[in-house]
Amino acid sequence: MKFPIIKILSEELLSKNRYLLNKFTFEIQINENKIQKQVREVYDRGNGATILLYNKTKKTIILIKQFRFPTYLNGNKTGMLIETCAGILEQENAEECIKRETEEETGFQIDKVEKLFEAYMSPGAVTEIIHFFKAEYSSDMKISEGGGLISEQENIEVIELPFDYAYKMIATGEIKDAKTILLLQYAKINNLIV
Numbered sequence: 001m002k003f004p005i006i007k008i009l010s011e012e013l014l015s016k017n018r019y020l021l022n023k024f025t026f027e028i029q030i031n032e033n034k035i036q037k038q039v040r041e042v043y044d045r046g047n048g049a050t051i052l053l054y055n056k057t058k059k060t061i062i063l064i065k066q067f068r069f070p071t072y073l074n075g076n077k078t079g080m081l082i083e084t085c086a087g088i089l090e091q092e093n094a095e096e097c098i099k100r101e102t103e104e105e106t107g108f109q110i111d112k113v114e115k116l117f118e119a120y121m122s123p124g125a126v127t128e129i130i131h132f133f134k135a136e137y138s139s140d141m142k143i144s145e146g147g148g149l150i151s152e153q154e155n156i157e158v159i160e161l162p163f164d165y166a167y168k169m170i171a172t173g174e175i176k177d178a179k180t181i182l183l184l185q186y187a188k189i190n191n192l193i194v
Helices: 069-073 095-104 162-171 178-189
Strands: 005-015 020-031 034-044 048-055 061-065 080-083 085-088 116-118 129-136 159-164
Touching: 005 069, 020 159, 034 061, 048 162, 061 095, 061 162, 069 095, 080 178, 085 095, 116 178, 129 178, 159 162, 162 178
Parallel strands: 048 129
Antiparallel strands: 005 020, 020 034, 048 061, 048 085, 061 080, 061 159, 116 129
């Protein structure tokens, strides 16, 4: 299959509140005889990073619980979501971002992380790529309570769970966050915590 030829015809800024929402009109040439005109709204919020914090000895992981308004709008009665620590890159690389976010959100100061992969999480409408990491934690790395930044209106609960229990929370629907599910699946497939 050949790569399509894309020609952007117009770009209209719909919103620039916290992030950017644009409306694009473009032509896509799929093959020599077929050109389609399409219109798409695209949300650009930058790229992000997430991490699975795990302890092999205790067979535990660190997750966070916080209110996510979009999930509330789409059927999550409390709006609370259990997920891996994550954040948006702010004039930094993905590794620096996830180290900063880990300390802010969980209170653990980690210095060694391993990048696993990158993924588009909602490629039909959002430009964001998430960088996935893992890192081991221990109690001596805990330097604060975590909980996020007041300036960012974060109110985060730090949760330490046995890995097996957290993994079962996917099946029960207690964990519905895609990045968290991907990292828990990665850990299970690769026998990270045995």
